[in-house]
Amino acid sequence: MENRTRRIATVSAFAALYAALRFIPFSVVIGSPGAFFSFSDFLPLLYGILLGPYLGVLSVAIGTYVSFALARPPIFPEFLPFEFLPAAVNVLIVGFIFSRKKRNSILIFSLILLAFGLHPFTLHLVPISTFGTSITFPFYWLHLVAIVLLASPLVDKFVKRFRGKRTGTLLSGMILFAFIGTMSQHITGAFLTEISKGNIARVLDLQGFSALWRIVFVAYPFERAIITLASALLGAAVLRSLNTTLFKQDIETNKPHDDLRGNK
Numbered sequence: 001m002e003n004r005t006r007r008i009a010t011v012s013a014f015a016a017l018y019a020a021l022r023f024i025p026f027s028v029v030i031g032s033p034g035a036f037f038s039f040s041d042f043l044p045l046l047y048g049i050l051l052g053p054y055l056g057v058l059s060v061a062i063g064t065y066v067s068f069a070l071a072r073p074p075i076f077p078e079f080l081p082f083e084f085l086p087a088a089v090n091v092l093i094v095g096f097i098f099s100r101k102k103r104n105s106i107l108i109f110s111l112i113l114l115a116f117g118l119h120p121f122t123l124h125l126v127p128i129s130t131f132g133t134s135i136t137f138p139f140y141w142l143h144l145v146a147i148v149l150l151a152s153p154l155v156d157k158f159v160k161r162f163r164g165k166r167t168g169t170l171l172s173g174m175i176l177f178a179f180i181g182t183m184s185q186h187i188t189g190a191f192l193t194e195i196s197k198g199n200i201a202r203v204l205d206l207q208g209f210s211a212l213w214r215i216v217f218v219a220y221p222f223e224r225a226i227i228t229l230a231s232a233l234l235g236a237a238v239l240r241s242l243n244t245t246l247f248k249q250d251i252e253t254n255k256p257h258d259d260l261r262g263n264k
Contacts, residue, residue, distance in 0.1 A: 011059050014051060018063030022072050027223055031193065031204070031212045035075040037223070043177045044087050044185065045231040046238055048094025049082055053104075056091035060084050075189075079196035086192065090185035092175055097155060106151055109184045113143055116191040121206060123196045123213035139217050142224070146183035149176065170239065174232035182227045186220060 020041050025036035040063070046057035064084035067144065068074065076083050089108065096104040116122055117140070125136040149155065158173035190213075197204045204212065 010051070013202045014047060014056075014059035015062035015066060017062055018047075019066040019070065019072075022063065022067040023070075027226075029075050030103050030216050030219060031079065032072045032075055032199070034073060034253055037075075041087065041185070041227050042206065042234050043180070044090035045174065045181050046093055048091040048181065049098050049177075049235065049239070051091075051095070052099060053092045053095030057084075057088045060087045060091055069073050072129065076192055076203040077198045079192055083233055086185045086189040089188045090181040093150070093184045094181045097150075097159065097177065097180075098221040100159075102150070102155060104161075105180075106147070109147055109150060109187075112184065112188050112191060113140060113147065116140070116187055116194070119191065121204070121209040123210050123217075137217075139213055140187065142221055143183050143187050146180045150180050155180075171232060171236045174235045174239075175228060178223075178228045178231040178235065182224050182231065186224055190216070203224075239260045 021040040021043065022038045024039040026039055026041075027037040029035040029037060044056070044060065047059055050056075051059060061084040064087075073084050074080050089112065092108055093105045096102065096108075117124065121141050124179070126139050127134050127136050154176065158169075158176055160171055162173055193212075194209065198209060
């Protein structure tokens with residue numbers, strides 16, 4: 001009973017924070033007039049680390065629905081019940097990494113990227129003109145970089161070294177995990193955009209998506225760089241301030257973050 005009460009309290013607190021930050025915009029959503037990305041996009045990294053994949057996703061889902069109840073405009077009106085999915089995928093990816101289940105993270109990320117790649121509205125190659133010559137570049141090149149990093153030993157190395165003793169080591173690891181998480185969130189959002197605006201609402205056709213993805217291709221690396229850096233700085237600051245012995249023990253012993261997840 002005590003553990004259950006602790007879990008409910010933890011999820012409630014983190015859901016409330018997530019809902020509140022969803023009202024603070026930091027960037028517009030290209031192709032969705034009136035919609036905006038919010039400061040809540042800086043939280044999934046921290047939720048995945050501290051809460052784990054399941055309580056973290058639950059906090060994001062509840063926080064999203066609470067924000068709707070408080071009249072926060074949705075990004076995907078046509079796909080309203082599932083708007084929490086992009087951030088939830090971010091939490092899952094990071095949460096599984098820190099639960100020593102990296103294969104789950106690789107599988108989830110790969111399947112979503114594959115689904116996006118197979119969708120008929122996806123623009124695979126974007127033409128770029130430089131110095132009088134034109135080359136084509138994969139739209140999802142940065143997502144492929146993220147998957148390669150996720151599958152690399154670098155992730156395991158940082159998880160093992162994640163002690164919080166040196167700011168440089170902590171921040172470098174947070175940047176890596178934030179980048180992987182936010183790229184998984186971005187490709188999930190792109191896939192939902194194709195489903196909601198292409199298959200459900202039918203406000204965009206193949207030509208419309210081609211124009212949209214060309215614009216997004218230029219903007220998303222800068223947007224994701226901001227989210228990566230902000231998430232990493234926030235995460236490093238919170239973990240340094242908490243200075244949790246429990247957290248460091250979790251990494252060393254490969255156990256869940258018991259205090260925040262409501263276990264003993």
